[in-house]
Amino acid sequence: MAKYASRLNRLFWVLAVVAFVVGLYGLYSRIAFGHTRANYGSYVPWGLWVAAYIYMIGLSAGAFLFSTLVYVFNIRRVSAEGTVAAPAVGIADGAAFERERLEQVGKLALFTALVTLLGALICIWLDLGHPERAWKLALQTSFRSVMGWMIWLYAAYFVLLLVELWLALRADLVARSDRSALARFLTFGRRDVSPAALAADRRVLRILGSFGVALAIAFHGSVGAIFGVVAARPYWNSALTPIMFLAGALLSGGALLTFITAIWGPEPGSELHRNLMRFLGQIVLGLLALDVLLEWAEFSIGLWNGTPTESASLLLVLFGPYWWGFWIVHVGLGVIVPAILLIFLRRKVWAVATAGALIAVTFLVVRLNIVIPGLAIPELPGLEEAFHGPGLTTHYVASLSEWLLFVWAIGLAALLFLIGRRVLPIVHSER
Amino acid sequence: MAESEKVPTTRRGVLRGLAGTLGAALALTAAGKQPAAAETAAAPQAQPPAATAAAPLPSDPLAPEDVLVRMERELRRALAKPREQRRWVMVIDLRRCVGCSACTIACVAENKLPPGVVYRPVLEEEIGTYPNVTRRFIPRPCMQCDNPPCTPVCPVHATWKNEDGVVVVNYDQCIGCRYCLTACPYAARTSDFGHFYTADTPPATPFLLGQETADDYERAANFEYGKAWDRADGGSPIGNARKCHFCLHRIAEGMLPACVTTCIGRATLFGDANDPDSLVAEMIAKPNVMRLKEEMGTEPRVYYLL
Numbered sequence: 001m002a003k004y005a006s007r008l009n010r011l012f013w014v015l016a017v018v019a020f021v022v023g024l025y026g027l028y029s030r031i032a033f034g035h036t037r038a039n040y041g042s043y044v045p046w047g048l049w050v051a052a053y054i055y056m057i058g059l060s061a062g063a064f065l066f067s068t069l070v071y072v073f074n075i076r077r078v079s080a081e082g083t084v085a086a087p088a089v090g091i092a093d094g095a096a097f098e099r100e101r102l103e104q105v106g107k108l109a110l111f112t113a114l115v116t117l118l119g120a121l122i123c124i125w126l127d128l129g130h131p132e133r134a135w136k137l138a139l140q141t142s143f144r145s146v147m148g149w150m151i152w153l154y155a156a157y158f159v160l161l162l163v164e165l166w167l168a169l170r171a172d173l174v175a176r177s178d179r180s181a182l183a184r185f186l187t188f189g190r191r192d193v194s195p196a197a198l199a200a201d202r203r204v205l206r207i208l209g210s211f212g213v214a215l216a217i218a219f220h221g222s223v224g225a226i227f228g229v230v231a232a233r234p235y236w237n238s239a240l241t242p243i244m245f246l247a248g249a250l251l252s253g254g255a256l257l258t259f260i261t262a263i264w265g266p267e268p269g270s271e272l273h274r275n276l277m278r279f280l281g282q283i284v285l286g287l288l289a290l291d292v293l294l295e296w297a298e299f300s301i302g303l304w305n306g307t308p309t310e311s312a313s314l315l316l317v318l319f320g321p322y323w324w325g326f327w328i329v330h331v332g333l334g335v336i337v338p339a340i341l342l343i344f345l346r347r348k349v350w351a352v353a354t355a356g357a358l359i360a361v362t363f364l365v366v367r368l369n370i371v372i373p374g375l376a377i378p379e380l381p382g383l384e385e386a387f388h389g390p391g392l393t394t395h396y397v398a399s400l401s402e403w404l405l406f407v408w409a410i411g412l413a414a415l416l417f418l419i420g421r422r423v424l425p426i427v428h429s430e431r
Numbered sequence: 432m433a434e435s436e437k438v439p440t441t442r443r444g445v446l447r448g449l450a451g452t453l454g455a456a457l458a459l460t461a462a463g464k465q466p467a468a469a470e471t472a473a474a475p476q477a478q479p480p481a482a483t484a485a486a487p488l489p490s491d492p493l494a495p496e497d498v499l500v501r502m503e504r505e506l507r508r509a510l511a512k513p514r515e516q517r518r519w520v521m522v523i524d525l526r527r528c529v530g531c532s533a534c535t536i537a538c539v540a541e542n543k544l545p546p547g548v549v550y551r552p553v554l555e556e557e558i559g560t561y562p563n564v565t566r567r568f569i570p571r572p573c574m575q576c577d578n579p580p581c582t583p584v585c586p587v588h589a590t591w592k593n594e595d596g597v598v599v600v601n602y603d604q605c606i607g608c609r610y611c612l613t614a615c616p617y618a619a620r621t622s623d624f625g626h627f628y629t630a631d632t633p634p635a636t637p638f639l640l641g642q643e644t645a646d647d648y649e650r651a652a653n654f655e656y657g658k659a660w661d662r663a664d665g666g667s668p669i670g671n672a673r674k675c676h677f678c679l680h681r682i683a684e685g686m687l688p689a690c691v692t693t694c695i696g697r698a699t700l701f702g703d704a705n706d707p708d709s710l711v712a713e714m715i716a717k718p719n720v721m722r723l724k725e726e727m728g729t730e731p732r733v734y735y736l737l
Contacts, residue, residue: 034670035624041547042621045609129607129622129670136587136606147586147610231727232580232616379618380571380723386552387535390626 023408041391056120062253070106119413172425235313255359262353334362530568534690574731
């Protein structure tokens with residue numbers, strides 16, 4: 001596995017650079033032509049970029065919540081059965097060593113949360129009609145709008161992520177200070193690595209992490225609530241919407257972290273790594289089951305109530321022109337195949353990693369299937385025929401420019417991750 | 432050609448006999464009366480009630496007053512009141528709408544709307560099956576809801592109901608997130624994505640005027656909200672949510688909204704519903720009045736007469 005991990009690492013460098021470079025055209029197109037090259041319009045006002053935003057922000061919230069397993073819930077050991085041991089057990093030297101390795105997954109999770117958050121913010125920032133006015137969101141906020149709350153919640157989340165990451169990395173930054181100027185700078189002068197200082201760090205991390213659990217739930221819940229409160233769109237207008245956003249965030253973020261741990265986690269190929277992968281795989285399987293349950297609730301209630309307002313959007317998801325997105329990409333590759341891998345091949349690291357990658361990647365379709373079908377039902381019959389012009393249609397397919405900008409944002413997030421992993425002591429074998 | 436030759440022959444034939452002449456005269460009288468009778472029955476508001484009847488036009492003392500004249504007079508009366516005491520409403524008589532879309536175009540011209548932005552499309556609906564078939568036309572301006580779902584979702588206070596009760600957008604404040612577009616149940620908001628009608632037209636050549644001249648109209652500023660908004664410089668309202676505002680800039684000058692003025696069937700009425708003597712106050716008290724998506728509790732200020 002170790003050999004594959006380094007090969008895959010190289011492959012991902014290539015992919016990230018290619019995505020970044022190819023996607024630059026999307027960025028150019030957005031800057032040079034504004035929104036005229038995008039296919040969203042006035043009847044489907046939100047398109048791929050909004051879906052990409054909630055997708056990546058979900059990955060971020062999910063990865064962050066996984067980090068709290070280490071920092072808040074204090075999981076220190078994973079047994080060969082993929083179960084966890086209570087903190088009280090781990091006093092022996094072996095346990096302390098293992099805890100060290102688990103903390104690396106915590107750092108990996110925090111760093112993943114940070115880069116996906118940046119990718120998400122870039123997508124939604126460029127989606128604005130006036131990106132230069134984004135500051136108004138923070139300084140002239142209307143708290144009657146869920147979106148106003150969301151801005152403040154994710155500003156707080158962003159700061160919390162940075163502080164947590166810094167605290168988690170501080171000891172390693174100090175250790176690397178004599179070799180790396182960057183590490184020395186990033187310690188910001190706090191070089192104390194005495195057991196007392198580290199214990200203090202850990203205590204603050206635990207407090208911040210506990211606060212972060214609430215913040216991540218509030219923050220991603222508010223992203224869901226943005227959709228949930230819109231009474232004009234029956235498909236979105238449900239108390240289940242924010243809950244589904246959270247479950248989806250946990251699932252997709254956890255799946256991504258599982259895949260990332262497989263390649264960039266501590267000591268690929270070791271016993272610990274295998275146990276860790278199995279542990280993560282089992283959590284992801286549980287979250288997958290939860291997500292399927294919620295999805296079933298949404299579809300069954302929406303279709304059985306028989307009123308066309310909500311079922312119209314659901315039928316569009318199930319049997320509309322992009323039925324294959326739901327059935328093949330989401331149900332097939334995002335649920336059934338990963339479930340088979342996680343149930344029958346749970347001891348195989350490659351299988352768990354593949355399942356994680358499949359869930360994380362195909363989740364974009366779930367996000368698209370939230371945003372677009374809610375909008376693609378005309379609010380008044382005959383609206384589309386009444387007046388013609390760009391964007392006055394409920395049929396939406398993302399344009400090439402939109403896809404490329406999304407690819408660029410993904411490439412940017414991936415590059416930030418790969419560079420960060422290289423220059424920051426996120427996962428390492430020293431000490 | 433054959434038909435035009437036939438017609439005079441037939442007419443001459445009819446005119447030849449005395450009985451024929453009488454018959455034609457009778458038919459003409461009947462034909463002349465019929466539309467007038469139908470109009471009275473279908474749209475009683477055409478005749479101003481005696482209580483509020485104003486001086487008839489000096490040019491033709493017998494002609495009933497055009498509703499536009501009455502509404503303009505009422506508009507001046509309303510403008511003399513403090514803003515918060517006015518209640519602008521629009522009444523659209525669907526029986527008088529012929530689906531010509533003149534209002535849509537007048538609105539586009541008045542507000543210089545670019546491609547993809549429309550404030551008042553006319554929805555068309557076919558009802559029944561042959562031979563019992565009819566078409567219904569529903570002009571859809573902004574409903575100027577008293578309980579608007581679009582304003583509270585704005586994260587930056589860029590849209591609100593003004594003192595006149597009209598839902599307005601501050602183009603300089605709007606960040607273009609389009610949340611309000613999703614929140615409106617009537618799709619009454621569209622976004623200005625920066626399209627131009629002349630975008631892909633050729634530049635000037637020796638025999639053609641070219642884009643530089645053809646886009647004069649698009650480079651001219653509109654006067655929404657009483658301010659000159661120049662789209663040519665690429666700034667707002669490009670990138671903003673845009674919507675019908677009952678032509679507030681025209682009202683301020685004592686003019687009716689462009690769609691009202693231009694309606695060939697006088698199907699769109701406008702005025703202050705707080706004035707009990709106004710035409711719109713009379714119309715919205717009819718039993719055949721309805722509003723769109725009443726069940727949503729948005730309390731629209733646009734009423735339809737069925």
